[in-house]
Amino acid sequence: MLKLTGIGKRFGGLTALQGISFNVTKGSITGIIGPNGAGKTTLFNIATGIYPPSEGAVLLDGKDISTLPSERRARLGLVRTFQNIELFGKMTVLENVMVGLHTQSKSGIFSCAFRMPWQMSEERRIREKAKEWLAFVGIPELEEVEAGTLSFGKGRLLEIARAMALEPKLLLMDEPAAGLNSSETAELAQLIKRIRDLGVTVALVEHDMDLVMDICDAIVVLNLGTMLAEGTPREIQDNQAVITAYLGEEV
Amino acid sequence: MKSDHIKFLVFALLVLLAPLPLAGGYLTNVLIFVGINGMLALGLNLLLGYAGQISLGQAAFFGLGAYGSGVLTTLYAMNPWLAMLLVAVCVSIFAFAIGFPVLRLKGHYLAMATLGVGIIVHIAFNETIELTGGPSGLSGIPNLTIGGFSFDSDLKNYYLVWGFALVAILLCLNLVNSRVGRGLRAIHDSEVAARVMGVNARLMKVQVFTLSAFISAIAGSLYCHVMTFISPSSFGFHFSVELLTMVVIGGLGSVYGSFLGAILLTLLPEMLRTFEDYDIIVYGLLLVSMTIYMPGGLVGLPALFRRLLPARGSQHA
Numbered sequence: 327m328l329k330l331t332g333i334g335k336r337f338g339g340l341t342a343l344q345g346i347s348f349n350v351t352k353g354s355i356t357g358i359i360g361p362n363g364a365g366k367t368t369l370f371n372i373a374t375g376i377y378p379p380s381e382g383a384v385l386l387d388g389k390d391i392s393t394l395p396s397e398r399r400a401r402l403g404l405v406r407t408f409q410n411i412e413l414f415g416k417m418t419v420l421e422n423v424m425v426g427l428h429t430q431s432k433s434g435i436f437s438c439a440f441r442m443p444w445q446m447s448e449e450r451r452i453r454e455k456a457k458e459w460l461a462f463v464g465i466p467e468l469e470e471v472e473a474g475t476l477s478f479g480k481g482r483l484l485e486i487a488r489a490m491a492l493e494p495k496l497l498l499m500d501e502p503a504a505g506l507n508s509s510e511t512a513e514l515a516q517l518i519k520r521i522r523d524l525g526v527t528v529a530l531v532e533h534d535m536d537l538v539m540d541i542c543d544a545i546v547v548l549n550l551g552t553m554l555a556e557g558t559p560r561e562i563q564d565n566q567a568v569i570t571a572y573l574g575e576e577v
Numbered sequence: 578m579k580s581d582h583i584k585f586l587v588f589a590l591l592v593l594l595a596p597l598p599l600a601g602g603y604l605t606n607v608l609i610f611v612g613i614n615g616m617l618a619l620g621l622n623l624l625l626g627y628a629g630q631i632s633l634g635q636a637a638f639f640g641l642g643a644y645g646s647g648v649l650t651t652l653y654a655m656n657p658w659l660a661m662l663l664v665a666v667c668v669s670i671f672a673f674a675i676g677f678p679v680l681r682l683k684g685h686y687l688a689m690a691t692l693g694v695g696i697i698v699h700i701a702f703n704e705t706i707e708l709t710g711g712p713s714g715l716s717g718i719p720n721l722t723i724g725g726f727s728f729d730s731d732l733k734n735y736y737l738v739w740g741f742a743l744v745a746i747l748l749c750l751n752l753v754n755s756r757v758g759r760g761l762r763a764i765h766d767s768e769v770a771a772r773v774m775g776v777n778a779r780l781m782k783v784q785v786f787t788l789s790a791f792i793s794a795i796a797g798s799l800y801c802h803v804m805t806f807i808s809p810s811s812f813g814f815h816f817s818v819e820l821l822t823m824v825v826i827g828g829l830g831s832v833y834g835s836f837l838g839a840i841l842l843t844l845l846p847e848m849l850r851t852f853e854d855y856d857i858i859v860y861g862l863l864l865v866s867m868t869i870y871m872p873g874g875l876v877g878l879p880a881l882f883r884r885l886l887p888a889r890g891s892q893h894a
Contacts, residue, residue: 374773400775412770414763416830424756425763429775431756435784438755439748449755492775 327352327527328373328404328496333382335368335551342368343551346382350496350544355522356529357538357559360548361571366531367409369548370500374406375399386496401429403495407485409504409531415474419465419484422473423456426491430455459487463517478505482514490521497521499530503537515541539563547571581754585747588833592739596732605731607847609803612738615839616745616796618823619832620789625821626830627753628785629765630680631688633817634695638790640702640812641668642797647718647807648708657721661798665791672790676783695817702809714808721802734803741799742836745792749832761785762830826867828874837875 328350335343343365350356358366372379375396383392391399414422431452433445460466463483468476473484482502489497502518503511511534518541522528532538538545538559545562547554549571555562562568599605621635645664649655655663679690702709709715721728721737728737752758763771764778772778801807819842827838845863849856871877 376769376773396769396772397775397777400773406773408770412767412773414766414770416766417759417762421759421762425759425771425774425776428756428760428763433756435752435757435788438757439752441751445755452756488774 327387328529329385329388330369330373331383331385333369333372333384334380335365335372335377336380341551343372343379346548346553348546348553348556350527350529352527353522353525354527354543355518355541356527357542357545358529358531358548359533359535359538359545359562360554363550364548365551366548367500370406370498370531373498374404400492400494403493404498405489405492405494405496406498407482407489407500407502409500411478411481411485413473413476413481413485413488415472417473418469419460419471419473419476420453420456420469422484423459423488423491424452426459426488427452427455429492456491459491460484462490462520463487464513479507479510482506482510483517486517486521490526494526496527496529499528499532501531501533503532503534511537581750584833585750588746589743592743596735604847605735607843609731609735609738611836611840611843612735612742613796613800613803614820614823614843615836616742617793617820618827618835618839619745619749620792620796621820622824622827622829622832622835623749623753623761623785623792624789625824626828626834627758627761627765628782630782630786631684631821632691632786632789633688633814633821634691634693634698635789635793635820636812636814636816637695637698638668638672638793639797639800639816640698640809641671642794643801643807643812644702644709644715644797645794646798647715647801650719650802651715651717652708657719657798657802661795664798665794668794669787669791673783673787676786677779680779680782680786692814692817695814699809699813702812709809712809714806715801716806718801718805718807720805721799728802738799738803741795745795746832746836753832757781757784765830822864826864826874828876831874831876834874834876841875 331347333343333346334341346369358369360366371377373384375394379392383390385391386399386402386404391402391404414425417425431448433448437445457466457469460469463486465480465483465487468480473481476484482505486502499518503514506514515537518528518530542559544557545559546556547562547565547568554571555565555568557565595608596605617635617639621632624630624632642664645667646657646660649660649664650657675694679687679694682690703712728734760771760776760781763774763776764781768778823838823842824835825838826841827836828834845860846856849859852859871881873880
């Protein structure tokens with residue numbers, strides 16, 4: 327589904343990523359882990375076109391998307407959530423999800439300004455669909471609330487609903503459990519599995535090891551901008567290099 | 578939805594009745610300019626209040642509309658309505674073309690670039706003397722007519738201008754409560770997130786910039802036919818800043834706020850006449866205190882009162 331080949335990223339003299347190559351298999355949940363500063367978020371930013379890689383290529387379904395802007399990648403089915411939640415704070419919860427339906431609607435300035443009949447029916451359709459996605463993540467009662475006033479946990483759910491509204495092929499989640507308490511994290515695990523069951527491939531960056539080991543089919547470990555290991559959760563848990571990177575070497 | 582319609586009808590009714598007690602006097606004339614300024618502020622508000630992109634060059638599009646119509650109807654004797662449409666389309670194309678490079682910039686740089694556009698256009702009005710008459714202005718612009726009916730009095734022009742203004746309000750209300758409006762507000766709140774959601778931010782910004790230029794050009798054409806005389810001084814940097822003030826004072830991201838701001842800033846200088854030479858000081862003080870104490874603008878007033886009043890109540894209890 328998503329294939330990264332030889333991804334490298336330099337910021338000035340700093341090498342943030344080097345020689346990252348792995349596949350995210352269709353239908354799987356892939357976890358990307360690593361200590362702070364390993365380059366996980368940088369990798370997501372490259373995958374979603376926030377900035378270009380210095381070297382290497384990003385392939386989605388075999389198509390090289392390395393130079394496409396974010397909005398084009400979104401239309402191809404590559405969508406993400408953000409570590410620090412990037413909601414549209416002054417808009418309502420429902421409107422946030424309706425922005426997620428932007429790619430599935432096409433009314434332009436003229437048909438919107440003149441309220442053409444097809445624009446009105448399109449508006450009704452995406453409103454209904456947005457409500458369905460709010461129900462999917464379990465916050466249907468919040469639709470009229472201003473998104474900026476939501477708690478962190480609810481905001482996270484809204485961000486997932488908004489991303490799912492695009493009906494992505496591949497959903498990248500940047501630390502979805504960050505800032506959540508344990509019961510919220512447990513609900514999140516269920517939600518991510520339900521997303522996978524809808525046929526959406528998921529890749530997530532996460533620090534919560536219990537969550538990663540619980541839901542992921544495959545794990546990629548980064549350390550200091552390079553690939554450290556790749557494998558099933560069991561393989562990773564037994565990998566000596568990974569243990570060393572996380573716990574330090576024995577003296 | 579329903580309450581939006583009622584609001585619009587009430588506003589339209591007020592517009593319809595407002596000139597009746599004035600009996601075509603001087604204030605009717607002032608209200609014409611409220612309508613024109615309101616349209617201009619509305620155009621800028623779409624850009625600044627919704628999409629979050631500043632423009633300090635709105636007076637340029639207004640001026641291009643006014644001079645375009647003025648020159649075509651005097652020197653070339655073109656039908657004024659045709660000229661208005663032609664000029665608005667040409668100004669829109671101009672805005673669309675400069676929009677792509679200019680709107681790549683953000684914040685202060687965008688302000689500088691649009692300021693530059695405004696200044697260049699203003700210089701052009703002054704220097705192309707064969708066409709515009711230069712600093713001494715362009716006179717003898719005909720009033721608009723429909724069939725044999727001529728818009729030759731303040732009252733007639735009032736209804737002409739406000740007819741256009743009401744149409745602009747209605748269309749913009751539709752627009753901001755639609756897919757396009759949501760896209761614009763999304764760009765305003767978080768451009769990165771909007772783009773990741775598939776919103777083509779770059780194109781949308783240029784589109785709304787073009788739309789604001791279109792509205793400004795129409796307002797300019799109306800202005801030249803109402804005034805029958807125009808000179809470059811009406812379309813300078815000063816006026817761009819005044820429009821910006823109207824939008825901020827009226828309420829960013831509010832269609833009606835644009836008009837409230839236009840009403841206040843157009844009427845205020847008239848009402849402050851009683852202060853004679855000190856009017857500019859009172860004017861300045863009012864604007865400064867309103868920006869400090871009413872960050873939501875005039876449209877934010879009801880909400881501000883609601884917030885303040887219960888707080889006082891609980892102190893007494």
